[in-house]
Amino acid sequence: MSLSSLMNQFINDFSFLILAAIGLAVIFGMMKIINLAHGEFIMLGAYITTLSAQAGVPLIISIVFGAIGVGIMGYLIDRLIICRLYGRTLDSVVVTWGISMVIQQGMLIIFGPSLQGVSTPLGSVSFAGSTYSVYRILLFAISIGALFLLYLIFMKTKFGLYSRATMQNQEIARSMGVNTNRIYSMTFSIGAAFAGLTGGLYAPTMAISPTFGTGFLMQSFVTVIVGGANPLIGTSLSGGVLGIVNSILDTTWGTFFGEIGLLICAILVIRLLPLGFSGVVEKWFVRKRRM
């Protein structure tokens, strides 16, 4: 195992974990909704991106379409269905599972079992004796950019402030003038848009089919479980740690053991740190302030 191939693998795994998890983390962390349709949101993003790219739209704009399209669909799904489930975490599992089947079967009926994909752009570069796909490096940069965007949205905007307040105490937020239903819908929509972005970004790298999202599901849930409720701190920390574990196992024993390693990490974290990494960080901050 050479350092550069490990590095290469880490870049792949880190960005995959972050991008797979980010939309799920927003929806779970902010709304306590467990979105089992997350994989289907990613799949829809991939479809929108692929179809618009085939229609002649430049790939980068097609990816943006994927994010926006799934964001709008997320808003509608929230208004129609999810808004009845606020505060009902377990019920949300059943309902979003149903949504996932409707979307997956719907796409199968409309577009058939597979779609002609678009090829991975940008080629590759050689550096220090190994070859790197330029697009993969770009994905790494985008995954960090996505975390930064998440930070800006939730920590630096009025919407973010109202959203964090609503998640803490929606009754008091309402009585301060916040239209909390709107905040929930926007939050769900933002989470969906991140999922759509992920689908769009990976569309040129994988086969496009109605089960496209399943390839992301395990990684996304493990990252959110290990990360804990805070979508920003949790996702970035667990993406980093799991990325290291995953890439070491991937390069030494192969991707099968990489996946097993992720699941073992999830089990360990559930046993030892039930609130995930962000729970530990938040507790530590409170203690530090009290002293």
Add this chain to the structure above:
Amino acid sequence: MILNTEGVFSGYGKVEVVKDFNIQINEGEIVSIIGRNGVGKSTFIKTLMGLLKTNKGSITFKNQNITNVKAFDRARGGIGYVPQGHGVFPTLTVEENLLMGKLINLQKENLKLELVYNYFPKLKERRKQKAGTLSGGEQAALAIGRALVGNPDLLILDEPSEGIQPSIVNQISKIVNQINHETGLTVLFVEQNMALIQQLSQRCYAMDKGMIKGEINQEALQDYDVLKSYLTV
């Protein structure tokens, strides 16, 4: 008259807690509602805020019928609210908590944060700190400051003295009095703390079993025994 409720009934599900509630508050007044634990004071306040449904009767605020107006629109219309137990957002910083008051009373310009910090200098020192790490008294100050930021026409406080030391209760009553004098802010507050009721109320409604049992004027309020009879079983 800034606030008028006529025959308001409300409660939780089938359980009616507030019954036939009629109160009138004039602009610039400081009025209290007193009564023992569990008589329905908070239930009535939540009904005023729109957090609970009015089952019967009507609520008029600034000459508009707001009985069916949503809670967030009532706040935007000019009601500042300090919930029981203060209700600060624990993981938001002090300053972020204050910024949450900005949507209150959209017609009026917000107060400058500096002005609120002048009333409560402790908050300025701790403005980057998470609100959950403040003492009870500081949380009370923060909750009041947050409601004031929006420059409300009516300030509603639900047991502001709960869980804080007498010296801080005095401080709060001084500041609320001062703001009322300086700006003519109308205040409605719910209390069981005799000292605060006497220091702050210009008029008072006594409440029992979800109903108004009487109205007490400022002189009668100074009579310890009268007051005590309404607050003890």
